Amino acid sequence: MIIRDVICPFCACLCDDLDVHVEEGKVTAVDNACDLGSHKFLTDHRMKGPVRRTASGWQEITLEEAIAETVELLSNAERPLLYGWSSTCGEAQSAGVHLAERVGGVIDATTSVCHGPSILAIQEVGHPGCTLGQVKNRANVVVYWGCNPMHAHPRHLSRYTTYADGFFVRNAFKERKVIVADVRGTDSTNVADEFIRLQPGGDYAVLGALRAIVRGKGDVVPEEVAGVSREQLFRIADLCKSARYGAFFFGMGLTQTAGKYKNVRNAIELVDELSRHTKWTLTPMRGHFNVYGFNEVCTWMTGYPFAVDFARGMAFYNPGETTAVDILARKECDMCLVVASDPAAHFPAEAVEHLGSIPVVQLDPFPNLTTAFSRIQIPVAVSGIDAEGTAYRMDGVPLRLRKVLDRGYPEDAMILKEITRRIADGGGP
Amino acid sequence: MTRLLIKNAYVIDPLNGIRGEVMDIAVKDGWIVESVHDGAEVIDARGCLTLPGGIDSHTHICGTKVNFGRYMMPEDMRAGRTQRRGVMHSTSGYSVPTTYGNSYRYSTMGYTSVLEGAMAPLEARHTHEEFAATPLQDTMANTLFDGNWPVMEAVRDRDVKRAAAIVAWTLAAVKGFAIKLTNPGGSECWGWGKNVKCIHETVPYFEVSPAEIIETLIRANEMLRLPHSVHLHCNNLGVPGNYQCTIGSMDLAPDLNPDRQSLYLTHVQFHAYGGTSWKDICSRAEPVAHAVNRKPQVTIDMGQMMFGKTTTMTADGPMEFNLYRLHHNKWSNHDVELETTSGIIPVYYSKTSVVNCVMWAIGLELALLVASPWQCLLATDNPNGGPFIKYPEIIALLMSRRYREEELRTLAPEALSRITLPSLDRELDWHDIAVMTRAGQARALGIQSIGKGHLAPGAEADIAIYPIRVDETDPSRQFRDVIRAFQKTSWTIKRGRPVARDGEILVEGTNKTVWVKPKVPDQYDMGKDPEFARNFDRYYTVRMSNYPVQELYLQRSLCMESEAQL
């Protein structure tokens, strides 16, 4: 059986043209997906059932036991942290926010170690954006800054940019100019018409210089800025100003280098400045397939896109204080619920160290590094494979993930709602 | 199920000709009935003003651009936070509250139905998710067609039926309620950073004008027999001198429907400016109101501006960018492929600004100069003109000349010569207000037939009891009491169940979303049209099979079907 137009639950490109072959309850082949997406459909490395860590090793427990113990751990905690969320559907994310509100905990998503700075920048200067089809149909200049889409978003170029023909751009490969900015050569810089090679940490200065040039104040710019020649800076500014439609994409090169949100802010202000001359838009290259979905859900429910602290019964937001890494590194939380992510693999050592000293409950289809730190692991269905649900693409377009097979696993949304219900009935903290 | 008896209610029910009578209202299983037997819960309204539940016919509370407004404004969020309490979730936000914030605040004010002002079809799923989290109001979505490529091609080809067919397919697919046009033609231009300046200018490549888009879709709307008319945000919003464009847009509307308007113009305050620049901007509410008075086929809403901080958010991308160029505040933009656009920017309306004072006066002038309250409904284009929590103040301003004079004294003096308001004596009465905040909306949106906006047996039991005695209150003098009363109901009843009492929310709630499905003959079914499907998959970046919004997104679903006359 072939199921068509399946949405890929890997990265935030959210390609929705996959054909998934299913035989006897297993995925046998995937057409149109990139390696990353195919791999997610084809691997089957799942936990069998809920387990609890004891002194003598892992013990198989029932779902009921796992839920009951999680309820107790959350109820007793004075500062529980509910973290992850990016790789599950909106229905689970929404249940997670309700749970965090109910237990007076902190809820945060992988955003805070990824594109959190992009959101902080947007909160300072706004987001001049669009859906990806605008880029595909109109853009004749595309910028990739501080990201390597050939590796992290393999089909981005063929679906939306460099190789994607559109209504007003009939021969994208010939008509589109691609500018890539990075600190070193990559597979993405290799396909660029212009490669801006800058020194590490130099993004803020280079973007500022480009802004000044676009404003007509290029005389202030020195001969070289962070390794980029004045001559190239003027050439890039010119190319951007004379674009019919320019699209700016960016990634960790801006968000995770010194200055973080200030780098992104400078990029946004450059796009704003260019918008006074011609049409430009900007899109963060979100990583996980539904990390933006968490930001959306958390925002309409609490007012804030991530790092929300409910300790006082209402939402408080302050990245740097209410973000997961900071809370863990400062040893503030006394219990952690991890859903659909792997903080042990990605967080700095002192944060992970604290994770090892508090009770951790993990809801995830697959075992990962965080499982080693967990007291309880509850395997759940995979959103987009054996569970339906809503996901938001990197540009905000919401799609409904399909269910292509049934594995008998419970859905995380259901478990989270049940936990919340029991805590509400039992009184909670 | 539930039985409720409201006793001693001072009822104003304009759709049934009741202008102030003390009566009992009987409710059974969520509907108003002739009578209920013993065993009903009794609410004593103590002779207080009892109206059908409020209906907001144009508010921005759910969807992509609203959520953009939220997360780009953490400072707005922290300005209005409440704690979780009982069944109430915690809320945040002042001008762009969270969904629960919106729902509880509307409910506290007695509002039970709302029409979301703008929903891009491609992102409809997002709007419906937020509808589900706005649980105390029934919801409807204005669906944007102003920059829709297949529609513009049909308009270019003068093929009204094809335009109607595309609209029919889209509305049913995304569970929309009505055709919304925001700066028609301008959206597509904004895809290139440009705009249209007048309704006869043509859009590049598609070679259609805003006037053609508006005219074609008005006819398509009536062919599809949709409950609401075309809902139009005119071109040139906010531009001094734009009143000509507004009247020109109204002139495009034929009278095609005996039950309601054929064209609804929204937030007309923003479209009634005279002058040539910010320096000489003045009110042209008079000619605009006179045009409305001459055209029964037109209904407008005020789009009242209220002083203070707020956030603007509309599908008028180029207009929002111009505000950015003017004020240099943080600005967001979101163009939606093949469909429409949007922009968001915070603003501050100040009494020291002559322009803002003129704007404030214009909204009130429209309401006072349009003769029939059925043709001029109360709204602020929430939050563009101001947050909806300010509606009670607007009511008081309309009912009290004294209050208006008090406010006029605090305005920038230079504004006074640019406006007509000081010379307007008219004071609206309770009946007028009931029309402008619910009965008029029900008629304009075509939802009396599903039981909205009135209180006779057969109506849905959406009822608001306001803590004010009409027989003991002179609204002209006691405007502060009027404000207080409309800010907080004694009881808000939704589907026969009390949901709010003195500002306290009593239930979680599950709302109903009303959408339309015009039935078209097979040859007009875009779902079976190979050209439509081919272009869809080629130019959109989502597959046509993934585009429609599944009905499970609606908490409760009410589909208004119609037989299209194609």
Added chain:
Amino acid sequence: MRVILSARPRKNPFIPVEAEGIVPARFLQPAEGITVAVGNRDRPLTDVFEVAIEGTATDAAGVEVVLRGDTSRVKRVGEYMEAGKIRVERDIGMHCGNFMSGGEIEILGNADGWLGREMRGGRILCHGNASHYCGSGYRGEKHGMRGGYLEVKGDAGDFTAEYLAGGEVIIHGNCGDMPGVEMKAGTLTIMGSCSRPCGNMTGGTCTILGTVAGMLPTFRRAGTAMRESGGISLTRFEGDVANRGKGTIFIRDWQYTL
């Protein structure tokens, strides 16, 4: 009146305490009603602090609150304070002196993040180091600190005085990255060194007596000036040109590389 609050030892000293109730004016009423939040639970002040009150006062200006013991995780002390004095004998937690408009706060140890956030008046003196966002604003607001006087004898972290819109901030030691970013008015003085100061500046004055690393390329050199005390020659820059800026930075020594 002197109110001495001695922090009791806690089983888990890392759970933060939110103590926005600790402002001098509050102690004009009996201390019994004051609560603090320990994580997600409200507790009486006396659960977390031993309270000793000496003397009386007729108004807030006559009240001095002394914080003793481990107060490094106690947040929001002095929030919205209008008068009186707070003296912290050791380290203080985040958000000390939020929205302060009058009175004095003195910290003998170090201050955690967001010291003096959105201050409007009053004085804060920190003898130790201040962490990130010292003298800054809140996410999304256009203005940060609007008035008052904030002095740190040690070092300060990143984003010191972000969005400065008035008042005076003095850091005796070094600052981290991007001090004075987005500043529009007010005065920032850094006696030590820092990196990438005053990005996007639109107004106000910043003086840096140490060395600037990563000097931003969008500031225009505009002559030299002599600093009165010490007779040090400073170079004057105007900008940020990328942002239509009309601010001024005086720098003793700089390099464009980071």
